[in-house]
Amino acid sequence: MIGMSDGQALTRAISTISQSDPLIKLLQQVRLGRMQATDAGLRAVTESWLGIYEQALSLDGxxxxxxxxxxxxxxxxVLTQVGVLSDDHPGLISLRASYERALSRATGG
Structure with missing residues (x-):
């Protein structure tokens, strides 16, 4: 966002992304066999996280x-390795493209 001091945009983005991160909360359940990678709840959380991640990358600064x-x-x-996402998943492709766009418009270091 315009007007954020150094580091504020990064701190805000990390906080926002972390709050909905399926790796922290749910992938352990998949690894332990308590949840399947194709579980509808895990998919919903992952889809939401992909969108939130894209929004965070759209911040200026x-x-x-x-x-x-x-x-x-x-x-x-990690999400593709455990089978939650495939390499051709539209959300994954979109997030990668958003990241590349953000890199192309970023300044400095």
């Missing part, structure tokens, strides 16, 4: 350094 910290690739890799 990120540097390239900030965006490297917000790179969704590691989390998307």
């Amino acid at each position: 990120f540097t390239r350094f900030d965006l490297r910290r917000l790179n969704p690739a590691p989390r998307l890799a």
Whole structure:
């Protein structure tokens, strides 16, 4: 957002993304066999998280350094490895594109 001091946009984005992160709350259940990767609840949380992540990336004020910290690739890799998402999932493709757009408009470091 315009007018945010250094680091505020990054802090806000990390907080927003973390609140809905399926990795923290639900993937452990998949790994333990208590939930299936195809569970409707997990899918709904994941879909919501993808959208929230995209919204967070649309904030103004990120540097390239900030965006490297917000790179969704590691989390998307985990979600695809456990079968929650596929590489051709529209939300995954959209989030990757949003990240690349944010990188292209970012300033500095």
